[in-house]
Amino acid sequence: GSMAASGDDDMADLVISSLPLExxxxxxxxxxxxxxxxxxxxxxxVAAARARxxxxxxxxxxxxxxKSGTTWLKALAIATLHRADHPPRSLDHPLRRRNPHDCVxxxxxxxxxxxxxxxxxxxxxHLPYTHVPKSVTTEGAGCKIVYVCRDPKDxxxxxxxxxxxRLAFAAVDDSPPKPYTIDEMFELFCDGRCTxxxxxxxxxxxxxxxxxxxxxxxxxxxxEMLRDPVGNVxxxxxxxxxxxxxxxxxxxxxxxxxxxxxxxxxxxxxxNKNGTQNHVRNEAFFRKGVAGDWSNHMTPEMAARLDKxxxxxxxxSGFAF
Ligand code: A3P
Numbered sequence: 412g413s414m415a416a417s418g419d420d421d422m423a424d425l426v427i428s429s430l431p432l433e434x435x436x437x438x439x440x441x442x443x444x445x446x447x448x449x450x451x452x453x454x455x456x457v458a459a460a461r462a463r464x465x466x467x468x469x470x471x472x473x474x475x476x477x478k479s480g481t482t483w484l485k486a487l488a489i490a491t492l493h494r495a496d497h498p499p500r501s502l503d504h505p506l507r508r509r510n511p512h513d514c515v516x517x518x519x520x521x522x523x524x525x526x527x528x529x530x531x532x533x534x535x536x537h538l539p540y541t542h543v544p545k546s547v548t549t550e551g552a553g554c555k556i557v558y559v560c561r562d563p564k565d566x567x568x569x570x571x572x573x574x575x576x577r578l579a580f581a582a583v584d585d586s587p588p589k590p591y592t593i594d595e596m597f598e599l600f601c602d603g604r605c606t607x608x609x610x611x612x613x614x615x616x617x618x619x620x621x622x623x624x625x626x627x628x629x630x631x632x633x634x635e636m637l638r639d640p641v642g643n644v645x646x647x648x649x650x651x652x653x654x655x656x657x658x659x660x661x662x663x664x665x666x667x668x669x670x671x672x673x674x675x676x677x678x679x680x681x682x683n684k685n686g687t688q689n690h691v692r693n694e695a696f697f698r699k700g701v702a703g704d705w706s707n708h709m710t711p712e713m714a715a716r717l718d719k720x721x722x723x724x725x726x727x728s729g730f731a732f
Contacts, residue, residue, distance in 0.1 A: 540616035
């Protein structure tokens with residue numbers, strides 16, 4: 412049986428105000444549903460998408476816990492899937508004009524926009540496996556999912572630094588953001604209280620799905636992608652049904668995709684230096700991009716405590732970070 416928290420099959424009758432509330436995680440209030448915490452303002456749309464969104468077998472859904480390599484995965488998937496129309500070295504490549512987040516559709520795109528998109532569609536979500544639209548995970552139908560997993564300590568630190576930037580960006584002159592310490596976030600994170608948390612249950616849900624249906628769910632690790640980016644892009648291409656041909660391999664196309672999507676290349680693009688998303692500057696999505704940066708922000712005691720919590724929660728599942 413699954414150890415991951417099970418989501419409610421039906422969110423249709425959701426009464427948000429009756430769900431457990433957490434107010435200490437900026438920038439939004441959180442509500443707990445089906446074992447996970449969600450940003451309160453987005454819950455109605457989550458429920459609507461769960462009931463209404465119609466997945467196509469050719470869809471590729473990029474899934475992740477926040478701050479786990481979403482931006483990178485989006486860039487790699489775009490560059491890989493659309494390389495016939497947009498060779499990675501072309502000067503007018505979409506990734507040279509737009510932030511990766513603006514090249515992939517999300518729930519916010521709206522039903523009509525999503526329905527009008529040509530196949531194969533590239534979509535993205537932070538939702539746990541239990542809460543994605545029902546049509547996505549229907550056995551025998553559904554669509555492809557690519558999940559990226561990251562060490563919870565690095566995801567935590569990345570999220571904390573990102574949230575501080577976000578709060579600073581949103582703040583107006585006369586109300587500076589209230590200080591937000593890593594200790595505050597750490598306590599809540601350890602208790603699973605963060606958007607889409609607990610992080611380890613989020614990961615476990617997709618990992619179990621990838622074990623049940625490896626042809627439907629590809630499970631990638633951020634740390635592995637750093638270690639062997641080209642090998643992971645090959646895996647991604649194969650999984651999406653567009654493996655690199657012998658000619659492409661000989662021409663180094665997989666390497667070109669990796670180069671286009673590298674931290675250095677993306678970070679230095681004009682749109683990523685100066686553009687903005689709704690709530691944050693694009694530059695905030697590109698920080699260090701390494702494994703183990705948590706040690707510069709967390710004490711060894713904090714790390715040991717979180718590791719223990721995660722280990723205990725995952726014991727017997729077959730999965731380990
Ligand atoms: P750090 O804050 O540890 O540097 P997300 O995209 O899910 O929001 O995750 C953000 C994390 O991915 C950040 O981690 C960010 O620096 C890193 N990242 C962004 N673009 C990247 C890229 N092209 N290659 C590797 N890491 C990248």
